[in-house]
Amino acid sequence: MTAHTADAMPLEPNCPKCDAEIGQAHNARCDVATCLATGLQRLxxxxxxxxxxxxWTGQRxxxxxxxxxxxxxxPGLPDLNRLFTTATWDPGTRRWTRPDTPHTTASEGETR
Incomplete structure (x- = not known):
């Protein structure tokens, strides 16, 4: 696997909105928090x-x-708008994928 720009970006020790530390859950009203079922804003x-x-992982x-x-x-400026409108959220892996990528179901770990 090759290093990506995001891999080289320094991690932010705290969420810029709710101040959660790396490894801690965002607070309930944080607009950076993601719904892990849809990949969209948790709010x-x-x-x-x-x-x-x-x-919070240190990166959005x-x-x-x-x-x-x-x-x-x-450098350091991801096109999140393109990601949210073009890519597909895979709840099984909890990451965005290209539209033609097979996905897993979160509950079963099976490819769909």
Missing amino acids: DHPPTCPCPPDV VGTAECAEFGWMFG
Whole structure:
């Protein structure tokens, strides 16, 4: 595997919105937190969504995928709008994939 721009980017020790530390869950009203079922902003998901809390990793969700796909405006500037409108969220792997990539189901770990 080759190094991507996101791999070389320094990790942010705290979420820029809710101040969660790496490895800690975002707070309930954090607009950086991701719904792990849909890949979209957690604030927008229904309260009945069974997804687990999103944990701050040091990078916003999608940064690594943008670098991997070459969807960057420049060093350290991922094109997240392109990612959210073009790529597909895979809840099994909890990452964005190109539209033609097979996906796994979160509950069964099977390819669909």
